[in-house]
Amino acid sequence: MTDSAASQHRQSQPFLSLHKPTPIDGSFAGKHIVTVDQFSKADLRALFDVVFRFREGVRAGDRSLIELCATHVMASLFYEASTRTDMSFQAAMRRLGGRVIAASNGVQFSSVYKGEDLADSIRAAACYADVIVLRHPEVGSSYQAAWYLDQLGEQLGHRTLVISGGDGVGEHPTQALLDMFTIVDLKGGTSGKMITMVGDLKHGRTVHSLAKLIGRLEPKDCTLALVSPDMLQMPDYIVEYLRQRNIALVQTDTLADVLPDSDVVYWTRVQEERFDNRADYEAIRDAFVMTPDVLASAKPDMILMHPLPRKNEMGDAAQRDALDRDPRAAYFKQMENGMFVRMAILAAVLGTVKP
Ligand code: NCD
DSSP: OOSOHHHHHHHHSGGGGTSOOOOOTTOOTTOOBOOGGGOOHHHHHHHHHHHHHHHHHHHHTOGGGGGTTTTOEEEEEESSOOSHHHHHHHHHHHHTTOEEEOOTTOGGGSGGGGTOOHHHHHHHHHHHOSEEEEEESSTTHHHHHHHHHHHHHHHHTSOOEEEEEEETTSOOHHHHHHHHHHHHHHHSOSTTOEEEEESOTTTOHHHHHHHHHHHHHOOTTOEEEEEOOGGGOOOHHHHHHHHHTTOEEEEESOGGGTGGGOSEEEEOOOOGGGOSOHHHHHHHTTSOOOOHHHHTTSOTTOEEEOOSOOOGGGOSHHHHHHHHHSTTBOHHHHHHHHHHHHHHHHHHHTTSSOO
16 A cells, blocks of 8 residues: 555645645754654654753753743634643743733634634734644644745744644644653653554544654554554554554554553543544444553553543543552653643744754
């Protein structure tokens, strides 16, 4: 399958061909962030050095951090629900001394309510901010934004950047960066490891980006296990991407096949809002539920990750409580790392720190 799932995917998503993402290639300043495809292993290493530094700095109350983006403004433009991505970007910008703007009553009561299209809302944010964080239900919306921002930049004489905060069932690149940072932080990286992704691999943009990012790093002796019901399998274009990069893949609908050998287990929510048919969702929503009993067969030194939010896929309140107290639960650390990673991304693309 070389003419290929990936190009079919691009053709079926018109926005993806609008903007050609720029590889970071050692230089973050002035780059839109729309996909993990922009990052090399060296870029990641350099970025993570900054993340470690910022994390220490925040914890030590280092006041010099608030100089870094003191003259910058970030616009937060969220067309889909968000808690962590939105708040961690806002907190990140503020911890760097920057300001944050957003439509006062949420994007649904901005001119979007009057029927304004994405391009014009993006242009408006671009007139007031240096960087826009965009979450939108359409795949490739951040590519579209980047394209419009580049056009507008020529007219205005300054270019505003976009960072994707998740585009529909497409990608969530900064989530993958924080997920990978957490894996490096807690497990020393992906080489020699079995990473297991479980749940809604079809609609989950976090697993799309993380799987691709693992592929890009071409880790040695890494196995990626993809566990899902048949209906919710990882899209072909990503499976192909991984095959081309020689990642050992296991695809199964039986968690017990891989759980005892897994070093990282990445649990996900069934993405209820992406189903056309409610009955399909109901049929599948309890396919994989993580509970203390399930975790009992995992390695003692593995980590359990989850991008959150979580619902029934982590059991009832008592089961969650027990999971949260298990030392292998890494999802709260992962959530906290999100802010430090986003601080590093913001400062890097705004050019106030050089990874
Ligand atoms: C995820 C998302 O929005 O894709 N959440 C997040 O950004 N941390 C995962 C999800 O909604 O299930």
